[in-house]
Amino acid sequence: xxxxxxxxxxxxxxxxxxxxVRLEVDDAGQLTRVEADAGPDGAQRLxxxxxxxxxxLHSHAFQRAMAxxxxxxxxxxxxxxxxxxxxxxxxxxxxxxxVEAIAAxxxxxxxxxxxxxxxEFHYLHHDPEGRPYADPAExxxxxxxxxxASGIGITLLPVLYGYGGFGGQPAGAGQRxxxxxxxxxxxxxxxxxxxHAGNGQVAVGLAPHSLRAVTAETLGEALDGLDEAAxxxxxxxxxxxxxxxxxxxxxxxxxxxxxxxxxxDGRWCLVHATHITEDETRxxxxxxxxxxxxxxxxxxxxxxxxPAGDFLEQGGRFGIGSDSHISVSPIEELRWxxxxxxxxxxxxxxxxxxxxxxxxxxxxxxxxxxxxxQALGRPIGxxxxxxxxxxxxxxxxxxxxxxxxxxxxxxxxxxxxxxNPVRDVMVGGRWVVxxxxxxxxxxxxxxxxxxxxxxxG
Amino acid sequence: xxxxxxxxxxxxxxxxxxxxVRLEVDDAGQLTRVEADAGPDGAQRLxxxxxxxxxxLHSHAFQRAMAxxxxxxxxxxxxxxxxxxxxxxxxxxxxxxxVEAIAAxxxxxxxxxxxxxxxEFHYLHHDPEGRPYADPAExxxxxxxxxxASGIGITLLPVLYGYGGFGGQPAGAGQRxxxxxxxxxxxxxxxxxxxHAGNGQVAVGLAPHSLRAVTAETLGEALDGLDEAAxxxxxxxxxxxxxxxxxxxxxxxxxxxxxxxxxxDGRWCLVHATHITEDETRxxxxxxxxxxxxxxxxxxxxxxxxPAGDFLEQGGRFGIGSDSHISVSPIEELRWxxxxxxxxxxxxxxxxxxxxxxxxxxxxxxxxxxxxxQALGRPIGxxxxxxxxxxxxxxxxxxxxxxxxxxxxxxxxxxxxxxNPVRDVMVGGRWVVxxxxxxxxxxxxxxxxxxxxxxxG
Numbered sequence: 001x002x003x004x005x006x007x008x009x010x011x012x013x014x015x016x017x018x019x020x021v022r023l024e025v026d027d028a029g030q031l032t033r034v035e036a037d038a039g040p041d042g043a044q045r046l047x048x049x050x051x052x053x054x055x056x057l058h059s060h061a062f063q064r065a066m067a068x069x070x071x072x073x074x075x076x077x078x079x080x081x082x083x084x085x086x087x088x089x090x091x092x093x094x095x096x097x098x099v100e101a102i103a104a105x106x107x108x109x110x111x112x113x114x115x116x117x118x119x120e121f122h123y124l125h126h127d128p129e130g131r132p133y134a135d136p137a138e139x140x141x142x143x144x145x146x147x148x149a150s151g152i153g154i155t156l157l158p159v160l161y162g163y164g165g166f167g168g169q170p171a172g173a174g175q176r177x178x179x180x181x182x183x184x185x186x187x188x189x190x191x192x193x194x195x196h197a198g199n200g201q202v203a204v205g206l207a208p209h210s211l212r213a214v215t216a217e218t219l220g221e222a223l224d225g226l227d228e229a230a231x232x233x234x235x236x237x238x239x240x241x242x243x244x245x246x247x248x249x250x251x252x253x254x255x256x257x258x259x260x261x262x263x264x265d266g267r268w269c270l271v272h273a274t275h276i277t278e279d280e281t282r283x284x285x286x287x288x289x290x291x292x293x294x295x296x297x298x299x300x301x302x303x304x305x306x307p308a309g310d311f312l313e314q315g316g317r318f319g320i321g322s323d324s325h326i327s328v329s330p331i332e333e334l335r336w337x338x339x340x341x342x343x344x345x346x347x348x349x350x351x352x353x354x355x356x357x358x359x360x361x362x363x364x365x366x367x368x369x370x371x372x373x374q375a376l377g378r379p380i381g382x383x384x385x386x387x388x389x390x391x392x393x394x395x396x397x398x399x400x401x402x403x404x405x406x407x408x409x410x411x412x413x414x415x416x417x418x419x420n421p422v423r424d425v426m427v428g429g430r431w432v433v434x435x436x437x438x439x440x441x442x443x444x445x446x447x448x449x450x451x452x453x454x455x456x457g
Numbered sequence: 458x459x460x461x462x463x464x465x466x467x468x469x470x471x472x473x474x475x476x477x478v479r480l481e482v483d484d485a486g487q488l489t490r491v492e493a494d495a496g497p498d499g500a501q502r503l504x505x506x507x508x509x510x511x512x513x514l515h516s517h518a519f520q521r522a523m524a525x526x527x528x529x530x531x532x533x534x535x536x537x538x539x540x541x542x543x544x545x546x547x548x549x550x551x552x553x554x555x556v557e558a559i560a561a562x563x564x565x566x567x568x569x570x571x572x573x574x575x576x577e578f579h580y581l582h583h584d585p586e587g588r589p590y591a592d593p594a595e596x597x598x599x600x601x602x603x604x605x606a607s608g609i610g611i612t613l614l615p616v617l618y619g620y621g622g623f624g625g626q627p628a629g630a631g632q633r634x635x636x637x638x639x640x641x642x643x644x645x646x647x648x649x650x651x652x653h654a655g656n657g658q659v660a661v662g663l664a665p666h667s668l669r670a671v672t673a674e675t676l677g678e679a680l681d682g683l684d685e686a687a688x689x690x691x692x693x694x695x696x697x698x699x700x701x702x703x704x705x706x707x708x709x710x711x712x713x714x715x716x717x718x719x720x721x722d723g724r725w726c727l728v729h730a731t732h733i734t735e736d737e738t739r740x741x742x743x744x745x746x747x748x749x750x751x752x753x754x755x756x757x758x759x760x761x762x763x764p765a766g767d768f769l770e771q772g773g774r775f776g777i778g779s780d781s782h783i784s785v786s787p788i789e790e791l792r793w794x795x796x797x798x799x800x801x802x803x804x805x806x807x808x809x810x811x812x813x814x815x816x817x818x819x820x821x822x823x824x825x826x827x828x829x830x831q832a833l834g835r836p837i838g839x840x841x842x843x844x845x846x847x848x849x850x851x852x853x854x855x856x857x858x859x860x861x862x863x864x865x866x867x868x869x870x871x872x873x874x875x876x877n878p879v880r881d882v883m884v885g886g887r888w889v890v891x892x893x894x895x896x897x898x899x900x901x902x903x904x905x906x907x908x909x910x911x912x913x914g
Contacts, residue, residue: 067857067869067872067873067874068818068857068861068865068868068869068870068872068873069865069868070805071806071816071817071818071868071871071872072806072814072815072816072817072868073806073809073810073811073812073813073814073815073817074806074813074814105856109856109874109876113875240803296796298800299793299796299799299800300796300799300805300872301799301805302799302800302802302803302804302805303803304800304803305800326872326873327873327874327875328874328875329875331875332789332875336756336793336796339753339756339757339793340800342756342757342758342759343756343759343761343762343797343800345759346697346759346760346761347759348527348757348758348759349528349529349530349531352530353530354530355530356530356531357529357530357531358529358530359528359529360528360529360530361525361528399562399566399902399905400524400525402905402906402909403906403909403910403913404525404913408525408526411525411526411528411529412524412525413525414528415524415525415528415757415783416524416525416783416784417524417566417784417785418570418784418785418786418788418789418877419566419877420875420876445856448856448859449859449860452859452860453860456860456861
């Protein structure tokens with residue numbers, strides 16, 4: 001197998017910033033050797049500081065096309081639940097071609113913003129009448145095809161959605177495109193694994209939608225047959241009403257119910273987990289599961305603030321997701337993750353070890369690398385041998401980064417300015433964004449525009 | 458006087474969105490006629506939807522160069538007050554040339570982001586030893602020169618700063634560059650007015666720094682001599698400690714003290730006003746003063762959330778400012794102004810009239826146009842005859858705006874996406890940004906880089 005190499009004057013390695021770093025990549029897109037204080041001979045010289053690509057652990061791709069459509073007062077108090085109605089109406093129409101077009105555009109935007117891997121929490125399985133497509137994996141295949149076309153790495157998380165409320169309540173008409181059984185999901189997962197066997201850019205996991213959408217029995221059945229390494233993601237405790245409904249049904253809060261009935265561990269990702277008690281915070285931290293935080297969506301939907309300070313103090317792991325894609329920027333997610341805590345506690349520099357001069361920017365982005373990689377179940381988030389060659393070259397001439405280096409560069413990256421500082425993006429050893437442009441962005445945007453025109457016309 | 462004209466297929470006028478709008482501009486940069494359903498004959502055709510430029514009512518220009526340097530844990534709890542120490546150390550070195558270079562870069566960034574006018578709350582009057590420069594207006598002149606070089610409109614607000622705490626406490630060494638008397642300020646204001654007499658791009662007001670920095674006597678003296686039309690800005694109730702100190706000194710909260718001793722009216726801008734009671738909220742709304750909100754800085758500094766929902770319900774007026782310039786984007790300010798309220802109230806779509814289908818994006822940006830214009834004391838924020846020809850052409854091919862029009866475009870503008878949708882910017886009838894580029898951006902950035910290298914080298 002042949003190799004290529006790139007050379008960075010400054011690169012962020014797992015042990016910290018290093019100089020004169022040579023990274024060797026094999027044809028399968030994996031880093032085979034990462035050496036600091038090395039020579040550039042024969043390597044491609046990169047033109048700015050290099051950091052790992054950011055994993056985006058939570059995405060509902062099709063929602064990209066409705067970004068901004070829900071920002072209206074209803075005249076009678078507004079909430080997450082009215083937003084969900086807008087989303088359901090949108091869902092009445094989406095075709096597989098449109099979903100592929102929207103996802104491809106979204107993934108190009110993610111790459112340009114610095115996300116190199118996505119966890120696609122995919123619940124749109126069936127046709128608008130709720131009937132399976134001739135190929136039951138049709139929609140899943142479309143999403144993975146979009147990811148392959150864009151170049152982003154993907155962990156497909158096909159969603160188990162069986163019910164309309166806690167305790168196995170019947171699903172509503174708005175949910176008919178989502179409904180699936182553990183067996184149906186297994187077939188989808190198998191089809192995707194078969195399509196992409198041996199491809200380091202594609203992985204498959206499982207996503208029980210939420211405790212509203214499963215029962216202990218169906219969740220147990222879905223987990224039973226699952227590959228040991230497959231990630232398991234679910235929405236939990238996003239809304240206060242959801243917590244109240246769970247208590248009314250079971251006498252337990254959602255995270256309590258989950259830990260009573262299952263044993264979430266390091267392969268689990270609890271998405272949102274906004275409304276949790278101190279005991280639940282500790283239980284998630286102790287479990288080794290990743291908290292999947294989506295600050296821009298959680299703000300847009302009025303969900304609330306995750307107790308991130310307490311969670312990190314207890315050793316909890318987190319990653320970030322762009323979720324509804326109202327925003328598509330790891331910077332905005334991490335910036336406002338920290339700002340949310342500052343506004344909650346009326347203090348500063350919270351999501352960082354309270355040591356003299358500890359960098360908040362470095363702490364946040366390293367958390368997102370590690371937790372995101374764990375949640376997506378792929379060897380990413382680190383510039384180290386054995387990991388995927390997923391990296392970002394930052395623009396040293398970006399006005400917010402100029403004159404900063406080391407962790408001060410990461411502080412500026414996360415907190416300062418509003419122009420995109422990501423210049424070049426490599427995923428799996430392949431340049432997918434160069435000088436801020438994606439090679440196929442025009443064709444992909446043209447298909448997106450056609451889809452949006454059909455949907456909103 | 459000769460005229461030129463531009464033509465927009467869609468433009469946001471004071472009465473709402475209009476089609477086929479012809480805008481005529483005189484040589485002084487003022488709109489002389491704005492007509493909807495008009496013809497394009499002889500006019501320059503604009504290539505996207507047109508909205509007014511956004512006023513930025515609160516800026517400390519030099520702080521742009523320290524953006525991102527304060528994001529470190531101190532090891533002993535962190536707060537606004539430790540951030541202020543970083544800022545004071547930075548201040549030990551700044552020269553007039555550096556301030557001009559930093560301000561010019563900042564103003565170019567503002568223009569590219571859609572701000573066409575700035576209120577420069579200017580407190581850096583003296584040399585590093587606290588001595589007036591040979592020309593006492595040296596620093597003020599530099600800031601205005603930077604504004605003129607960039608093309609942005611400016612309301613210079615020279616700062617009255619006499620003391621180090623409530624009740625006339627002596628200033629500390631870190632404040633020696635700021636100290637000035639009402640008479641000294643009058644001389645500065647006079648010098649700037651003389652330099653730019655008849656220039657519609659420059660106005661001058663007054664900024665008592667805060668109630669910590671003035672006494673009733675010095676504030677009264679400064680107001681006595683002031684032009685009737687001159688805006689008056691002050692920081693107030695930004696931090697809880699400030700409120701506590703004010704109560705300890707006077708028995709009254711800051712806004713209470715101000716309304717006891719003075720009569721703030723429509724020419725006043727109360728910047729931050731974060732920590733206010735229901736009575737104070739009503740008092741500000743009733744006064745007609747503008748609340749100067751700076752959501753990104755207020756989040757970065759851990760100040761807290763202004764009670765925007767209550768304030769708007771009572772008819773209060775607000776505008777936005779980028780303040781410390783940790784962010785320079787009207788979109789991020791308005792987006793997180795609304796999101797802050799959603800996170801506070803765990804609900805959605807709050808800063809808008811609660812009527813069926815009312816647009817939050819439209820409500821926010823119209824608030825910022827009107828309140829910002831009022832606070833800056835210049836005829837801006839409206840595409841109407843008699844106002845400055847300050848406008849933005851949005852990019853209809855921006856992925857977040859594509860397919861949206863009318864108020865739905867404003868919802869997408871404020872809430873969706875992370876790439877800059879501002880394509881062209883006209884200020885005072887002159888194109889200063891075209892296709893996302895400012896004509897002098899390279900030379901201005903080169904001078905900025907030299908200044909930053911000196912300051913952080």
